[in-house]
Amino acid sequence: NAGVTQTPKFRVLKTGQSMTLLCAQDMNHEYMYWYRQDPGMGLRLIHYSVGEGTTAKGEVPDGYNVSRLKKQNFLLGLESAAPSQTSVYFCASSYRGLATVNEQFFGPGTRLTVL
């Protein structure tokens, strides 16, 4: 199993450009998440999905859109990139829990720089 994979690994954009980050998992997990990580800020949740066809906003959703058309894929889009979106982006997934949150499995990250 590959686990959680992310593409691309690195990207440099100019202000105003758009791009899509792809996350894929082969563990048949129901839940998927997109985080950004900035120095001294820990991981902040952008958007998440509790199943195919569903998405929900996290802590810092502005400037991002997501889609979960297939269970194994979760796409993060930036329609008009801004320098404030320079960050490392992590995707994660977890299986459907019952009474509590289960551990999340993380992808290797995408380092995005917006000039």
Next chain:
Amino acid sequence: EDKVVQSPLSLVVHEGDTVTLNCSYEVTNFRSLLWYKQEKKAPTFLFMLTSSGIEKKSGRLSSILDKKELFSILNITATQTGDSAVYLCAVPPFQGAQKLVFGQGTRLTINP
């Protein structure tokens, strides 16, 4: 507002020392607390704690939860340079939410 605060933010020790990392939280309807280790890339899961006073242990790492005082500690004994990493603490914010709120992390550096 749900909050997770870790301390210290940064810690530098010598190989062989014992360290204690702290995580305090304020969430509605606490269910669990998770610890992750992040080296160069993706965070990897260490422990999940749900009950007060029960220590979870894995090798030289151990963790315990105090639900009355709303904190958890992560202990690492006989530290090695490979323990150098950022240690993250996280909790689910409210009942039914299948997501996590993370603390800022503690950057641990072990010098030989």
